[in-house]
Amino acid sequence: DSGVTQTPKHLITATGQRVTLRCSPRSGDLSVYWYQQSLDQGLQFLIQYYNGEERAKGNILERFSAQQFPDLHSELNLSSLELGDSALYFCASSEGRASGTLETQYFGPGTRLLVL
Amino acid sequence: KNEVEQSPQNLTAQEGEFITINCSYSVGISALHWLQQHPGGGIVSLFMLSSGKKKHGRLIATINIQEKHSSLHITASHPRDSAVYICAVDFQGAQKLVFGQGTRLTINP
Numbered sequence: 001d002s003g004v005t006q007t008p009k010h011l012i013t014a015t016g017q018r019v020t021l022r023c024s025p026r027s028g029d030l031s032v033y034w035y036q037q038s039l040d041q042g043l044q045f046l047i048q049y050y051n052g053e054e055r056a057k058g059n060i061l062e063r064f065s066a067q068q069f070p071d072l073h074s075e076l077n078l079s080s081l082e083l084g085d086s087a088l089y090f091c092a093s094s095e096g097r098a099s100g101t102l103e104t105q106y107f108g109p110g111t112r113l114l115v116l
Numbered sequence: 117k118n119e120v121e122q123s124p125q126n127l128t129a130q131e132g133e134f135i136t137i138n139c140s141y142s143v144g145i146s147a148l149h150w151l152q153q154h155p156g157g158g159i160v161s162l163f164m165l166s167s168g169k170k171k172h173g174r175l176i177a178t179i180n181i182q183e184k185h186s187s188l189h190i191t192a193s194h195p196r197d198s199a200v201y202i203c204a205v206d207f208q209g210a211q212k213l214v215f216g217q218g219t220r221l222t223i224n225p
Contacts (some may be wrong), residue, residue: 002160043202043215056211087155101147101206101213102166107159 004108010061012114013099018079021111023091030096032074038087050096122216131204135190137219139203146209150177153200193223
């Protein structure tokens with residue numbers, strides 16, 4: 001158990017809909033990362049937050065947005081969903097004392113999204 | 117283009133064998149990570165390297181900065197090592213990880 005929690009574990013929805021994925025980092029970790037893992041593109045970095053502020057951005061679509069709240073939990077909002085958004089979405093956290101890529105990242109169990 | 121290539125894509129071995137998984141990247145990096153993804157989907161971070169070599173139990177990770185290459189070794193492999201192993205790098209301090217396509221390892225008893 002990494003200490004990172006994600007809800008829900010599974011989500012089935014329809015095209016055009018909007019969903020919110022939630023992540024609670026390990027106790028004390030200030031950085032949160034979101035990743036997407038699809039069958040055709042593998043793992044991709046979406047976005048990183050540090051103590052409530054956006055720190056780094058990857059291949060995140062404009063239809064997707066994220067935020068980190070004062071209690072350090074984070075939410076990833078996916079809107080106008082398309083079939084191709086079906087994927088595993090992982091959240092990870094790290095201490096935040098150094099650049100995120102220079103720290104061990106602890107991954108949550110993931111949310112499996114299926115868009116029908 | 118910043119690329120990460122892993123080899124082999126698939127590897128099947130017998131219990132007890134010494135395993136090597138390779139990762140090559142295209143340009144200079146500030147950090148390289150090795151991750152393990154279990155059959156159920158969960159991801160565990162194994163190592164973070166910026167130079168040299170690290171060891172944890174039966175796992176050893178090495179990196180050669182000049183050759184832009186890293187290897188993950190597993191000694192005395194066991195069926196519970198069966199998983200997908202993923203290499204990820206931060207290209208020149210871009211502060212975002214770029215992932216290889218993964219190596220699927222199967223260890224037969």
